[in-house]
Amino acid sequence: MDKDYHTSFGNNLSPRNPSKLSRPKRFNITFIISFLILFALWIIFSGRFDGFHITLGLISSAIVAAFSGDLMFTSRNARSIFLLWLRMTTYIPWLLYQIFLANLHVMYLVLHPRMMELINPKIIQFDSRLKSEYSRMVFANSITLTPGTITVNVNALGRFSVHCIDDPSGQPLPGKMEEKIAHVFKE
Amino acid sequence: MNILVILLLFGGLFFFTGGSIGILRFPDFYTRLHPAGKLDTAGQFLTMSAISLYIMQDFTLHTFLTATKIVLIVIFVYLTSPTATHAIMDAGVRAGLKPWTKAGRHDLAD
């Protein structure tokens, strides 16, 4: 296998200086982190702890991590990855709470006898100030996970088209959710 | 503990009921996606957490692994459900289906 597989396939978001390209970074931090995650998943899903299964798990997680180790991460710095995930863990409970509130709202709409008068489906558009693809992906998925709003399209300039089912669920966009994600990704 | 399990289970079944009724009641497929994609995900979250709590009651390594698998299914569903919803929505948009609006059927968003 070619020795600079990772550097040639790595993240295109942050340009690295060309002097680093010559050095083969085979066992970089993204490889190690994804290897650990994959191996933990292997142990959970297999549930057997004899030597044969553990060896199979080691081999297969190493292969998968070598091929797709840098798909999940936007940075190669272990410290920034860790800090990003730490901030993400503060964002996810808030998102779950919002999802729960919006679920109750959609339940109210569904079970209301005069539902057709309450709903007002429309497509709203707004410009987001998030720059990187990763944060836009997280934002679009958060909008889609919150009931009442579904992301129809995001174009390259950061313009979101969102289908919302009635006025109260579409109003708070982009609003607080975008602020939180911008805080998570430090933008 | 059993009371918590029963409450979570009934909450999940309630959300499943809401999702199924919403699929029937809403006027067009864009609006039908809202209950289909999201209320079902919430129902799965609640019922699966109820079941994993119930399994974890006699705590051994085996039951712990099974409960972890159930939690991983929920995480998987939460990662993939926005993608599936967006794929269906995109198929509808590319096919040129007009969204239902209150004013009239055939005015697209400006």
Place this chain on the structure above:
Amino acid sequence: MDTLFYYSGFYLSLIMFLPLYRAIFGPTVVDRLIGVNAIGSKTTVLLILIGLIYGRVDMFVDIALAYALLNFIAVLAASRYFHKKKGLYEESAD
């Protein structure tokens, strides 16, 4: 407790008839896709409930995981396939 799981599984399989209506009589193809997706997400929970009733949860959890994967892949593949057929499934009637 087993009786409760039994009846909730029964109730879940009853509820599955509502999206089935949408999957059979849905006016457009994407409506049928929504119905199939909703049935699949209920089946994932129903499989684990069946595992609890039979006392073999460890086995049925794997089946449920595979079913969740299949549901996702099927919806993605079907929607990618159908969006090429423009104009094939305009809503009829009015």
